[in-house]
Amino acid sequence: MLSVENLKVVYRGVILALDGVSLEVGEGEAVALLGPNGAGKSSLVRAIAGLLPKFEGRVLDGKVRLFGREATHLDPVGISQMGLTAILEGRPLFRYLTPVENLMAAGHRLPPKALKEGMEEVFARFPRLYERRHEQAGYLSGGEQQMLLLGMALLTRPRLLVVDEPSLGLAPKLVGEVMQTLEALRREKGLSLLLVEQNARAALGVVDRVYVLERGRVVFEGSAKEAMEDQDVMEFYLGKEEVGFRQARRYRRRKRWV
Template sequence: MAEIHVENLKVVYRGVILALQGVSLRAGPGEAIALLGPNGAGKSTLVRAMAGLLPQYDGRVLDGKIVIAAQDTSHAPALKVASLGLTAILEGRPVFRYLTVLENLRAAAHRLGAARRKEISDEIFRRFPRLYERRNEQAGYLSGGEQQMLLLGMALLTEPKILVVDEPSLGLSPKLVEEVMRVLDELRRDKGLTLVLVEQNARAAFQIVERVYVMEQGRVVFEGTAQEAQADADVMEFYLGAGAAGGFAEAKRYRRRKRWV
């Protein structure tokens, strides 16, 4: 098991656009945390920073640090971060759309020997029988839920210690959201993974995480347990709409009044 610490992280794009303004969080060995917040809060930027992918987006760490398994990875390339056991599943379901399911899995398993690749692939097909049924079809023709399962399978083939998943429920039906969350919870418990779940579907995230961070405008504005988040009136009303009555116009007025930052 591994852990990740982010300390006072500041990130800029193109040298001038400040996207993260001193973000700090931690996920201990085997712990599941959720990172919540609206669009534009900086969640995906934080994922890119943790995964070493900022340079691909013309971004860089300006200040602060990221520590994975006791090593400073603030400016480390993605391959170095991956070698420490962190695997990130980015938003948008970035599968190889013109390759089959089997070919996608083989691509993810390029560092494994044949025997280990078969062992993990067999496990993937046991967990996701629908993928086995569609193993020879192009990934671009899979449903959103099937593509998400394929990405989880590809992640397993990297043998992660820390799994960062960005918006896994986006665009899925409530039934599929429930299934994806169940699988993530099972994988975390079965494999002893440290899980960082980046979500806008807070209610779904609350079911499988111990602690919650809420971001807005590049800052963390709330930190606490899942139970504390659900008991916090500001978190529930501001991000989940609980108790907000009177329609969209009133909700907008409430949002302006209740901003933390």
């Protein structure tokens, strides 16, 4: 479904954000991309979704292939038409429009009957969103806005869903709800999923495989089980190291990707 090969991305011609990143997402597979702030996760999402030019970035080298076709330099409309939908970080909604109007905008390519049925499905899946369907989207809570974004994504009829930092700023209970929703959508709709997250604990519970990105490079690749069994990954992202200077020094020595 998605193949990224040795991708290098620069901003303004000089700032190297990705330095030879490769990853794959198979049909029906859920893959997590983990990493701290500044690792290059959002740059990879922008490259996949064709949005780099809008951020003064470009692909310097490497390839992006979607559904077996070259897509490295396609624009966002072309990529969307191929079947990829990306939900970017920051919850980009039409904040002065209502949830109903946001959903109508997202599903504008659907026939009227399909759009109506799709919106009914979204509101059935997210009852809280239905209760606030006529309020401005900018006044929804963070969790409700994330639900609206997922509903909008469904109305684009994606084959591959890329979600960037869906748990950002949400309470732990809402994080769990969002992750359960992503897992259910993947199962029920047969979607492939690329989940881009800092919250490793939440992501590892719903994905098959994991990539860890740091300083623009992939520093770990393996199954979710392998990630949970890797002491370096667990210590760095889940904070399971012992307390004290001696242990911190030992961890720095063991951190294989530095």
